[in-house]
Amino acid sequence: RPVRIPHPNVSQQLGISVVYQELALAPNLTVAENISLNTVRTAFGLEFVNRRDFAVKAKAVLSQLGMAGLDLRQPVGRLTVAQQQMVEIGKAISTDVKVLILDEPNSALTKEETDHLFAVLRDLRAAGVAIIYISHRLEEVLSLSDRITVLRDGQWVETMPAESATVDRLIARMVGREVDTLFRPQGASTVQTQISFEVKELSSAALLRDLSFKVHAGEVVGVAGLPGAGKDELVECCFGLRPYTGAIEVKGQPVRLTEPDQAIKHGLA
Known part of the structure; x- marks a missing residue:
């Protein structure tokens, strides 16, 4: 009714x-x-x-x-x-x-x-x-659902039985074109650019211990982990929101980040 x-x-x-x-x-x-x-x-x-x-x-x-x-x-x-x-x-x-x-x-x-x-x-x-x-986690949607509806820009696109759906088909309906036209295979770059950001032996409280990594100009570095693994705490240390030991360098220059204003002045966002 x-x-x-x-x-x-x-x-x-x-x-x-x-x-x-x-x-x-x-x-x-x-x-x-x-x-x-x-x-x-x-x-x-x-x-x-x-x-x-x-x-x-x-x-x-x-x-x-x-x-x-x-x-x-x-x-x-x-x-x-x-x-x-x-x-x-x-x-x-x-x-x-x-x-x-x-x-x-x-x-x-x-x-x-x-x-x-x-x-x-x-x-x-x-x-x-x-x-x-x-959910945006398509594998979970496929495993749990009987029927799947795709929306794009607030409008209905298609409703399909879960057994006939695939991740590629769902993505194509979500973005309006086939997946192979979105991301063309490219070889990884072998050119070593300037190191824009570097963390050396960073530790904080009992959660983060001796973390070290580099981020080059034009590079994307992903950080993954389960909830509670320390991802949020790492970001807070790198932006002056959490005390830490170890060293942080921005474009080769050592910096000490104790508050967000300092991070912003050094070009972090």
Whole structure:
């Protein structure tokens, strides 16, 4: 039946739950309280809080998500980003959900946590829950979906069965042309240009230890790792946001970056 959804309360009443890319948790409330935010009972115009019910509901939801060991009494603000993401998902499925919309729900999860999340989503699908999964990770979309819809510039392009979709086909629909016309094979350059940025034996707290690397002019250096591996902390050190030991050089000149203003003056952005 056609419905109008003027605000989130109406969508919740219709059984629609959303997990946004940006977390919508209350950091000062406990894990149990956050999960149960959408299940507070109302009577005579008043909202009644039953913390015993909160704990029972949260324990069941976290067990379903493989997070049974998480302390229900701990404030959410003290959790890791990955744990907060799972609490957000738990909050979404704590109600009588009929339609579950997820926007990049595993952006902070490890592969093992993502695999478990997908197992939970498949169980929900088997139980009759309709799921809309939004992601730029095409391999995950292919493995999880029954049907895939591609949007480009805010407009519908195509809806296809997952079994007939491939990564190349999805990319072509997303950008409007075939993949082989986008990136033509080129040999790697053998010319050694000037070293624009160099890190020598950089360490910070207990997470970063003796890191060294060089970036030449006209070169792209990628940094990869799981959540919590130190990628963000490395960037913060290189931009004067985090104390470090070791050395940083910009165009061959040693610099000491203790605040962002210094990094900007040396041409970092």
